[in-house]
Amino acid sequence: MAEFQEVSKQSGVHPKPAGLVLQYGTAGFRTNAEQLGHIMFRMGLLATLRSKTTKATIGVMVTASHNPEEDNGVKLVDPMGEMVTPTWEVYATQLANAEQEDLLAALKDIIEKESINMSQEANVFVGKDTRSSSARLSQAVLDGVSALGGQSKDYGLVTTPQLHYMVCCQNTQGKYGEATAEGYYKKLCQAFIQLSKNASNCTDDQKHLSVDGANGIGALKVREMESHLKKELHITLFNDGSEGKLNHQCGADFVKVQQKPPAGMKINPGERCCSYDGDADRIVYYYSDSEGIFHLLDGDKVATLISTFLKELLTQAGLDLKIAVVQTAYANGSSTNYLENTMKVIVRCTKTGVKHLHHAAQEFDIGVYFEANGHGTVLFSKAAEEKVQQLAENSSLIDEKKRAALLLQNTINVINQTVGDAISDMLLIEAILAIKGMTIQQWDAIYTDLPNRQLKVKVSDRRVIDTTDAERRAVSPAGLQEAIDSLVKKYRQARSFVRPSGTEDVVRVYAEAETQDSADDLAHEVSLAVYHLAGGVGSEPKPLH
Numbered sequence: 001m002a003e004f005q006e007v008s009k010q011s012g013v014h015p016k017p018a019g020l021v022l023q024y025g026t027a028g029f030r031t032n033a034e035q036l037g038h039i040m041f042r043m044g045l046l047a048t049l050r051s052k053t054t055k056a057t058i059g060v061m062v063t064a065s066h067n068p069e070e071d072n073g074v075k076l077v078d079p080m081g082e083m084v085t086p087t088w089e090v091y092a093t094q095l096a097n098a099e100q101e102d103l104l105a106a107l108k109d110i111i112e113k114e115s116i117n118m119s120q121e122a123n124v125f126v127g128k129d130t131r132s133s134s135a136r137l138s139q140a141v142l143d144g145v146s147a148l149g150g151q152s153k154d155y156g157l158v159t160t161p162q163l164h165y166m167v168c169c170q171n172t173q174g175k176y177g178e179a180t181a182e183g184y185y186k187k188l189c190q191a192f193i194q195l196s197k198n199a200s201n202c203t204d205d206q207k208h209l210s211v212d213g214a215n216g217i218g219a220l221k222v223r224e225m226e227s228h229l230k231k232e233l234h235i236t237l238f239n240d241g242s243e244g245k246l247n248h249q250c251g252a253d254f255v256k257v258q259q260k261p262p263a264g265m266k267i268n269p270g271e272r273c274c275s276y277d278g279d280a281d282r283i284v285y286y287y288s289d290s291e292g293i294f295h296l297l298d299g300d301k302v303a304t305l306i307s308t309f310l311k312e313l314l315t316q317a318g319l320d321l322k323i324a325v326v327q328t329a330y331a332n333g334s335s336t337n338y339l340e341n342t343m344k345v346i347v348r349c350t351k352t353g354v355k356h357l358h359h360a361a362q363e364f365d366i367g368v369y370f371e372a373n374g375h376g377t378v379l380f381s382k383a384a385e386e387k388v389q390q391l392a393e394n395s396s397l398i399d400e401k402k403r404a405a406l407l408l409q410n411t412i413n414v415i416n417q418t419v420g421d422a423i424s425d426m427l428l429i430e431a432i433l434a435i436k437g438m439t440i441q442q443w444d445a446i447y448t449d450l451p452n453r454q455l456k457v458k459v460s461d462r463r464v465i466d467t468t469d470a471e472r473r474a475v476s477p478a479g480l481q482e483a484i485d486s487l488v489k490k491y492r493q494a495r496s497f498v499r500p501s502g503t504e505d506v507v508r509v510y511a512e513a514e515t516q517d518s519a520d521d522l523a524h525e526v527s528l529a530v531y532h533l534a535g536g537v538g539s540e541p542k543p544l545h
């Protein structure tokens with residue numbers, strides 16, 4: 001067929017190394033950038049098919065998020081800005097792994113299965129992060145789109161959540177906002193400024209925030225946004241990419257996993273600081289106290305702050321909307337306990353990966369979802385948005401109700417509902433702290449985290465570990481869960497689980513307990529159980545102390 005001639009020709013420019021097999025993991029394909037040329041070209045092809053089938057614009061983001069600079073990756077964005085639907089993840093894996101000579105057959109197979117009308121037009125938005133390989137790889141995506149006759153728009157350097165936002169704006173014919181960087185900054189910053197007007201007596205000191213940009217795209221974009229903030233927020237930017245290496249000893253993942261401040265940042269005692277990850281879809285906060293002790297406020301603390309704020313506003317506005325917080329097994333046990341028993345909100349636990357959280361959050365009027373690592377956002381149902389809107393426009397309301405309705409309305413506008421967004425989350429968090437007149441120490445004191453530890457274990461095939469109950473229990477290999485159960489019993493307030501990573505070739509071990517020493521010991525003992533029962537490779541895991 002003539003329409004595939006260009007695909008055949010172009011695919012020769014982006015050949016697949018024979019035998020290489022990659023999976024569409026927790027967040028798309030991710031590996032060393034050298035191995036990704038053919039993947040990018042093929043994801044350009046797939047996005048074009050997805051666009052034809054949905055009759056909508058599809059997004060393709062080139063990034064490997066918090067992974068090292070040498071890596072890269074790609075993820076597809078569905079019409080409403082959400083992660084691509086699971087059936088198409090399967091197609092993505094099939095297309096990515098088809099040997100060079102089988103590519104056309106794999107493509108035609110998808111076209112047939114989905115009964116795609118190839119004369120339907122296709123539109124694809126492409127974005128990339130600051131990695132040195134991203135320019136070449138995003139060009140390969142664009143080549144894939146044009147090989148199938150699709151139209152593309154190259155947004156160049158954008159954060160992952162900005163690309164999701166553009167896709168949603170485009171497919172809602174501008175109802176969600178204007179599909180430009182300028183439109184994004186205007187929408188978010190206007191809402192932030194409106195929210196900030198409710199903060200009485202906010203001093204310059206309280207308006208100050210230190211941001212670690214992970215030497216990535218978030219740093220560039222926060223700089224671009226600054227003029228729109230009209231001095232309502234004073235940002236000092238560190239790790240802006242001018243010197244340091246992307247994600248190296250900095251960024252949200254480093255801070256969360258290492259539980260220490262990033263390199264390259266000057267931290268004064270008590271000062272509010274935050275870190276983005278390499279593509280700015282995660283954020284964590286922290287501060288150092290007067291004794292120099294580091295305090296981390298992760299995604300669970302963010303979810304608690306935001307859901308408390310929203311719950312108070314709903315009460316003040318007299319709105320009966322169902323609010324829930326969605327977490328994963330990595331959520332600190334103290335946060336779940338506080339949310340369920342003190343705040344009395346509904347809490348749901350899903351598998352790791354934002355698509356699962358996003359999906360669960362959609363079941364409520366207001367779904368606040370955050371992974372402990374700082375990826376998250378708030379979703380408002382259509383009905384909830386309409387109720388808030390009606391109330392905000394009701395001129396006969398008494399002051400308190402009106403104020404609450406307007407705050408809710410601006411919260412809806414400041415939060416990026418398509419996906420977790422470090423910049424948007426930051427603006428909401430800053431506004432809430434200002435409105436509540438709350439310091440970061442007061443926020444931190446809402447509940448006390450249980451000490452915890454995350455470790456990785458190398459095994460020969462991580463797929464031998466199968467889990468159930470939102471990954472909180474292992475059903476295989478035989479004996480592993482029993483071993484974990486008996487180790488957990490040795491410690492107070494303890495919990496532990498293991499699961500195969502969807503982005504790295506490792507098994508992740510999580511443990512929490514009453515003291516840091518117990519959490520460390522438990523994590524180590526569970527690592528040993530994984531090593532011995534699930535085919536560990538290399539040397540045996542060493543104790544942490």
Ligand code: NG1
Pocket residue numbers: 026027065330352353354371373375500501502503504508
């Ligand atoms: P994996 O590698 O599947 O654990 C990690 C994070 C996820 C998610 C993805 C995508 C942890 C424990 N896991 O997934 O939460 O953010 O990366 O970036 O943080």
Ligand code: ZN
Pocket residue numbers: 065066160277278279280281282
């Ligand atoms: Zn990320």
